[in-house]
Amino acid sequence: MxxxxxxxxxxxxxxxxxxxxxxxxxxxxxxxxxxxxxxxxxxxxxxxxxxxxxxxxxxxxxxxxxxxxxxxxxxxxxxxxxxxxxxxxxxxxxxxxxxxxxxxxxxxxxxxxxxxxxxxxxxxxxxxxxxxxxxxxxxxxxxxxxxxxxxxxxxxxxxxxxxxxxxxxxxxxxxxxxxxxxxxxxxxxxxxxxxxxxxxxxxxxxxxxxxxxxxxxxxxxxxxxxxxxxxxxxxxxxxxxxxxxxxxxxxxxxxxxxxxxxxxxxxxxxxxxYPLCYATHRTIDLLLDLRAEHGLTLADVERVEMRANRGGLAPLLHDRPSTGLEAKFSMQFAVAAALLDGEVKLRSFDDEQVRRPEIQRFLPQVTATEDDGPPFPRWAEVTLHLADGSTLHRRTTVLRGSADTPLSDDELLEKVADxxxxxxxxxxxxxxxxxxxxxxxxxxxxxxxxxxx
Incomplete structure (x- = not known):
């Protein structure tokens, strides 16, 4: 040739x-x-x-x-x-x-x-x-x-x-x-x-x-x-x-x-x-941090607005999941589970966990939209509208566990043990x-x- x-x-x-x-x-x-x-x-x-x-x-x-x-x-x-x-x-x-x-x-x-x-x-x-x-x-x-x-x-x-x-x-x-x-x-x-x-x-x-x-x-x-x-x-x-x-x-x-x-x-x-689509992970990090810092529970939050870079939500096809497999591709579930449980673990995706009434009631209170700017760098931001009328807002480009912010060997072994x-x-x-x-x-x-x- x-x-x-x-x-x-x-x-x-x-x-x-x-x-x-x-x-x-x-x-x-x-x-x-x-x-x-x-x-x-x-x-x-x-x-x-x-x-x-x-x-x-x-x-x-x-x-x-x-x-x-x-x-x-x-x-x-x-x-x-x-x-x-x-x-x-x-x-x-x-x-x-x-x-x-x-x-x-x-x-x-x-x-x-x-x-x-x-x-x-x-x-x-x-x-x-x-x-x-x-x-x-x-x-x-x-x-x-x-x-x-x-x-x-x-x-x-x-x-x-x-x-x-x-x-x-x-x-x-x-x-x-x-x-x-x-x-x-x-x-x-x-x-x-x-x-x-x-x-x-x-x-x-x-x-x-x-x-x-x-x-x-x-x-x-x-x-x-x-x-x-x-x-x-x-x-x-x-x-x-x-x-x-x-x-x-x-x-x-x-x-x-x-x-x-x-x-x-x-x-x-x-x-x-976390054991779900990577497009949710920055948001989960933000929510778990805010929950811990302010002592929040799901009952304290009326609704959540989430935004991401262009293309950042493409894999998330299910806004009203009813099974564990669907919930793995749902920003709405990720937000609700993080706020309700203070964690997102393997057991979070058992079907009965996804179908909990308090989770299902909160799903419509979560909106997720993409920005129309460039796709990189990737980022996520959340605004929490609280029951007392106040709001909390945070944005990040950091992704914990990423190549730039890797888990230590000990942290990896914690995941392996689970x-x-x-x-x-x-x-x-x-x-x-x-x-x-x-x-x-x-x-x-x-x-x-x-x-x-």
Whole structure:
């Protein structure tokens, strides 16, 4: 083939150029944190309807890959499907800003399954994660804003492309096979925001990991795809899923692909403090602070006005939720729960908690609107109109748990312990966390074995 390399070829060149043993201690630790968080959130969803449905679906599947919310195993592709969905259903998994979505649930179910199948250690997995994260963020910076606004679930569309690059790196695919695997991933890239608040949203995340493994396996077996699958002018991913200008934007982003310090450092990972859509988190922080400072209860507040930057409320589809899944995408519920309970925890999203009369009565008293200014920097502000006639107002750009204001390891372990407790593994938190943080030179499969009693 002549002419300038396509986007898929440039990404493939990067994937095969990264030394699989080159992940430094900072990268290994960052990926260990990401895995511990993602795995714990899946454990917390043990017994969820999504877990039950998909575990039943793969019953009879055999293979070396662990099912995280239980003691079973399955083929890598089936394990990625189940683990990706179960790890996403609580909407408690990590986020990165460029993606407008969840990087680790796109990357880790496929990567961990592949590592278990190949015997890879934590350092090898960490290098592959960094490769996938880099690719994902470059693609996202080129197209995610418009892509997401059109209704695509960027975690599972752009995320699939990053996961395919990551698994290709872990398994040692050659350059042309990586290029073809990306084209095969484009053939499967799907997921809609219309499914937010339903089980299908988490299924989309599981399908993403399964598709990444499938794409790599088929490319390794010799199946080919169009080199222009990403940036082709007629029917490439960017043109179909975004705007004609996105190809030029990606060309510029790929000029810095792999340059130090890399996207894992510059974009970073945001760990979620609360188990619902990230678009609510700044508001919850503000409300919990005001509640504590002024001794407020829900009865003290007549109504709440909330505003955010343009695009900041796009995922929040449910203003009158009646189920836990719907409540995870409701600013109105987030406000009511924070003011009533003084916390927003996993138990807040049990259906009976969402349907409490005092919660349902307050939902119409919350308005949430977007500003018409620029989408960045992201911010939130709240105005509380109190029963005594006074008002309280506060605004923030800070997001606690974000890459800029990260949780400490101890704070992360508090979240992990809460998740493990809900999943029936509470007494094993420290043992498992120690194994994960020490996984650099240990086979991933042996680390996962430490999760069990």
């Amino acid at each position: 002549s002419g300038a390399p396509t986007a898929s070829e440039r990404i493939a060149d990067h994937v095969v150029s990264v030394d699989p043993a080159a992940a430094g201690e900072e990268t290994v630790h960052a990926v260990a944190r990401a895995f511990l968080d993602t795995f714990a959130v899946a454990v917390a969803a043990t017994g969820d309807a999504v877990d039950v449905a998909l575990t039943g679906y793969v019953a009879g599947s055999t293979g070396p890959a662990s099912l995280w919310a239980g003691a079973g195993s399955a083929s890598p592709e089936h394990a990625a499907l189940v683990n990706g969905a179960v790890g996403h259903v609580l909407d408690y998994d990590d986020v990165t800003s460029p993606l407008r979505g969840h990087p680790s649930i796109a990357l880790l179910p496929a990567l961990v399954a592949a590592a278990e199948a190949t015997g890879a250690d934590g350092r090898r997995l960490s290098a592959a994660y960094a490769v996938g994260f880099e690719v994902m963020c470059k693609l996202a910076k080129a197209c995610a804003l418009d892509h997401y606004a059109r209704g695509w679930h960027s975690t599972t569309t752009i995320g699939l492309l990053g996961a395919t690059a990551a698994v290709g790196h872990l398994t040692g695919l050659g350059r042309d096979a990586v290029r073809d695997a990306l084209g095969l991933a484009v053939a499967q890239a799907a997921g809609t925001r219309q499914n937010f608040g339903t089980m299908a949203k988490s299924f989309q995340a599981g399908a993403c990991g399964a598709a990444a493994l499938r794409s790599v396996a088929l490319a390794a077996a010799g199946m080919t795809a169009a080199p222009e699958a990403l940036d082709g002018g007629t029917g490439g991913f960017l043109r179909l899923y975004s705007t004609p200008e996105a190809a030029a934007a990606l060309d510029a982003e790929l000029a810095t692909l792999g340059q130090s310090p890399g996207e894992l450092v510059t974009s970073g990972i945001d760990v979620k403090k 998740c493990f407790g809900r999943g029936g593994l509470g007494e094993h938190t420290s043992t498992f966390a120690d194994a994960v943080f020490g996984w650099a030179d240990q086979p991933v499969r042996s680390v996962l074995a430490r999760r069990l009693p």
